[in-house]
Amino acid sequence: MANHLDFTIPGSLPKPIYQNQVFGRDEIPTHLLPVNIHSTAGQVSTPDALLSASLTNSVVLTRASASDPAPSIIADFGVAVAGIPFIHISAINSPSDSVVVDFAVSEGHPGIKLQDGDGPYPFSAGADTSRKARFRVRHAGFHDAKYIQGSQRWMRITLVSPAPCSVAISRAGFVPATSNVPVDRLPGQFECSDDSLTRLWGYGARTIQLNCAPARTIPPPWQVSQDMGVLVDSQRCNAYGWGGAWSDYEAGFDGLVIEGGLAWTVRACGGMPSILFQLTVNDKGALLEMWWGYYNKPQTTLVPVLISSVDISTPISVGKWHRFKTRCVGDEPFVITIDDIEVATFRQGNIKASGLALLGISVDASNFPYVPTGSVGIGAGADQVCRFKDMVVRSLPSQEILYTSGLNTTAVLSDFGVGWNQFPFIFDGAKRDRYPWTADIIVGGKTLYYSTAGTEYVRGNIVASMLRCKASKETPGLLPGGAPPGTDFNRARDDTMFNILSVNYSLYLILVIYDYWTFTGDDDLLELCWDKIEGCLAYCRQLVNQDDLISAKGMDAGDYDYYNGIQEGVSTKRNALYVTVLRACAKMAASEAIADEETATSLLSRADTTAKAVLEKCYNPANGYFNITDSRTIGFQQETHAWLLLTDIVPAGLKTQILGHFSSLCTASHNSAPLSFSPDTTNPSPPPVISPIMSAIHIDSAVHAREKHSIVEDHLRRVWEPMMDKSSEHFTGTTWEFMTAEGKPFKGDFCSYAQLFSCGPTWLLSAHVLGVEPLAPGFDKYRVWPKLKIGGVTWARGRVPTPRGSILVTWQETKSGWRLSVKAPRGLDGVVVVPDEIWSRKTEMVVGDGGVQGSKELVVGRNGTLEVTIKF
Structure with a gap:
């Protein structure tokens, strides 16, 4: 009779793809594409064309008359993915030779039913403020958004241009922004006889993948040009990073509305909500609003409050530069001028608060915070595109220049803390x-x-x-x-x-x-x-x-x-x-x-x-x-x-x-x-x-x-x-x-x-069910102790990465006994601890090919291998 029990676990662990290979050409899909068409609305033909990587066929969205609903298609990626939205246009048909296509996203299905997806999320500049990319299409070919969407399973594409018009789209999805190595090919791995737990391990690993951003892969929310300043498309305001202590000042800049309007903040402090001025320009004229918050559309926990608004009589021309100035002095009303004409005054708040307290107070149009100090920020509201240049902030009454910039070099990204991410x-x-x-x-x-x-x-x-x-x-x-x-x-x-x-x-x-x-x-x-x-x-x-x-x-x-x-x-x-x-x-x-x-x-x-x-x-x-x-x-x-x-x-x-x-x-x-x-x-x-x-x-x-x-x-x-x-x-x-x-x-x-x-x-499954944990820095000492017994789990195997290589562990329990195998890099000090419920049933223990030992704690040799069999 053999001294050891043979493993009867089916298959083997897939070969891992290590970190230096993660971004190899063969492992990165060029595009992430949907796997299923969930539904369509309005006039949509051949929607399944979006499931293919081929550019031969296209889905066609058509709006023939004014009474037609906006045609749309909801597609499913099966699981959450991350990347920069793109569409490939094969044809457009419109009297204006252009169409507008909205690309909304959502993690869960309920959010994709909303016009703007499951957003916006204006708290940080780490991704697109909006959960909807708007493509203004004037020609066939590839069109990509400028910002990352970090996690979404669902995509909805809508033709929003007025009738008559149509657009043919041959491909739509995401340019990958994070690793998409299959979770069973990662350096670490866990499998067990309960498939649901194996899948759960993978869900956590996939979550890690989506959250890891390599250095210089997060695009800035602004585009900078030497002659036209900063371009902002629907992105939250970001404030100059060294102005938090400014108190009384006049902030001026040139602004150009391309579509919809523009926005700016004053007395913005440390990423907290602040006074937000929102200019909206349309065929009816111009409206200037003062909000308390981050953005002019709400995030569930960061709901902006509209404080006041005024119609602007001064003509605001789309495509023309105008000079905006905001005067902040003590608790006096804010004074806004456009092209040196006073257009509005807004009273300041009456609630004194600072820091995190600004997130927790109840705010309405009558009662909102008074913030005595803070910086100046610029941005845009939802579905707004604009430009800024030539900012000057002067202290009052001294007229000392606190900040000046043409906003036309990449240094401005550093000034406002919105550059490429320097670190992973x-x-x-x-x-x-x-x-x-x-x-x-x-x-x-x-x-x-x-x-x-x-x-x-x-x-x-x-x-x-x-x-x-x-x-x-x-x-x-x-x-x-x-x-x-x-x-x-x-x-x-x-x-x-x-x-x-x-x-x-x-x-x-x-x-x-x-x-x-x-x-x-x-x-x-x-x-x-x-x-x-x-x-x-x-x-x-x-x-x-x-x-x-x-x-x-x-x-x-x-x-x-x-x-x-x-x-x-x-x-x-x-x-x-x-x-x-x-x-x-x-x-x-x-x-x-x-x-x-x-x-x-x-x-x-x-x-x-x-x-x-x-x-x-x-x-x-x-x-x-x-x-x-x-x-x-x-x-x-x-x-x-x-x-x-x-x-x-x-x-x-x-x-x-x-x-x-x-x-x-x-x-x-x-x-x-x-x-x-x-x-x-x-x-x-x-x-x-x-x-x-x-x-x-x-x-x-x-x-x-x-x-x-x-x-x-x-x-x-x-x-x-x-x-x-x-x-x-x-x-x-x-x-x-x-x-x-x-x-x-x-x-x-x-x-x-x-x-x-x-x-x-x-982590819990690898540490407590597979049983591998470091006992000294860098796994110089480690322990294998499968201390958590889960009902119905009869075997587990996996890899645990270390700086010196992987530790591979397999264990299996049968009616006749229990066997565990360890293979670790040479030179590490390891110990195996037999679980109490296994040890209590032991009639015989065999280590290696025949050495019998009596201790439940076994030392792994410096060669890194150990086989232990417990017979019941």
Whole structure:
């Protein structure tokens, strides 16, 4: 009888395509094309022509008479894709020899039914503000948009020109902007006997692909020419990046309306909403509006408010330059002149607020913020095309020039923070925010390490934040939560562009740095960051109160779950995070790169002190769980208790009790997936939301705390089950930002359907079901321990990328036994841990070709291979 059991797993892992081959000619499709025609409206012939790469046949959209509806076609790409929209026109027929074609997109099917798709998204300049590209077609051939659409499954093409007209389109889709390597060809891989889990792993990996933008692949939202200045087409206003402290000034520029109108902002500060002036020009005349917000069309969470409007009697000619000036003095009314003629005055706001508070206040036409300082921005409203040149901003009353530019060289892109992305970035969401937030990498980074291995993207985010950081060991301060993707990092870093400085975001970034270092062994980056990390820790120490706990307020207390309300005061989660960070920093301080044992010892001591204080001061014995904050004592918070378990702040005697309280999150709605807060939570009562990022941390903590496998499995399946339903109108083959208690995207079309927050299963399956984790930086030491047993899963296999090559693991359980195989790069120190439920059934263990050992922990030889068989 053979000493070992033979694997009976069908097939083998596909050969990977490594990062240096990702953009090889044979792997990039020239165009991404739809796979199905969903529906048509109006007069549309041969719509299936769009499914072919051939240019021989065309779909024809015709509008014969004024009573005809605008003809349109909705096409399906099957899964979410990213790229620059394009159409190939084979013929046009119109009295004007031109037609207008709208190309709208949406992640979910409900959004494609809307005129403008599922947008707009004016928060950042990381992609097209609009979710609709407008093609003004005057000739046959290829026509492409200027901006990226980051994630969409659905496309709707509409002929919007008035009758009579027709257009023949032989191809429509996207020029790829991100990697499209099949997920089963990635450097990392996971397969198991449960196909649904294999697919779920791939959905997380695909989400990572859509969010990773190589350097210099995000086009600026403006086009610059030497003689005609800046061209803007339907893009949000972007402000000069060093004007946030300006108070009283007059801003002037030349503006030229090509179509629809133009827009500008004053006293714009740090990427927050601001005073927005919107000029609309049409056959009836000109209208000037003052808004509070980012854009003249709403995003679900960033709804602009129209404050006032005036009809402009001064003639505004399309295609002609006009001189616009705006006077801002104290709280006096804004004064607008066009061609030196005063055309309007608008009163200023009456609500005093700044920073993140500007996003949370209730605004109407009578009550809106007064912002005393801020910069000047230019842009366009929806379906508007315009030009700007010759901007001058003068201080009042001194007439000192604060800024001047012809707006006719590429330097203007740097001035306004809208250049090409200098670093590779990983975004929070492929559709929105399209911003390289650092907090989102807390889960997304680990998924990347286990799948695409695109570590340069995480490094890009980290370096960008470090270059913006003003903190140091001598100057305590917080770490930036990200950087506008178009930032020019060669410029002075005293800019006033958008920046989030909060304790939690800083702590997340330190953990992101720690994880990056652990998975890559990149000591150079650690050395770059360390002085700034020490400055952040010094700042946090200043917030520690007499009870040895961090207490934060205002912007310091901000976090990513803005919809749940800010956690001011002593937040249990914040202090658990702080303990986690102190321990991570102790390991980094003790590394060869930093070599500061004294600091490492001090950090561990502070971590122990804070952990003890959390247990003594934040645990609520009457409730049997920990408080949310010192002023929010009713309600069980999912993520708080996950971090408490991961840090082992929860003592052994309380673990069963705390684990039991997680069941209070599971409501009877949908499929009993856990909510972020228990329904009895008060002060305030947060909305009932299923949070995949919180659930991923929850699952990781449950595995760490040795929760029953069946309970962990239930949480995993229930949270991500709606995203896996291919029959759902929301299916995209990617993972969603958050959900309602009914399992639908929270906040509807606003929800990001390809979001780093939600791709945790990819990491969790590789780390806990396949079982591979680094124990030392760069996987110099690693462990293979398939510690999470999922019902019905009888085998798993996969690859885990490391800086030295891939670790390949296969395991299988049969009626007669269990077998595991490891093949790793030579020179790494590995250990295999036999799962408890396998070890408890052991009658015999065979290592290799016959060596019998008695320990459940087995050392992988320096040759990198190990075979172990457990017989039942």
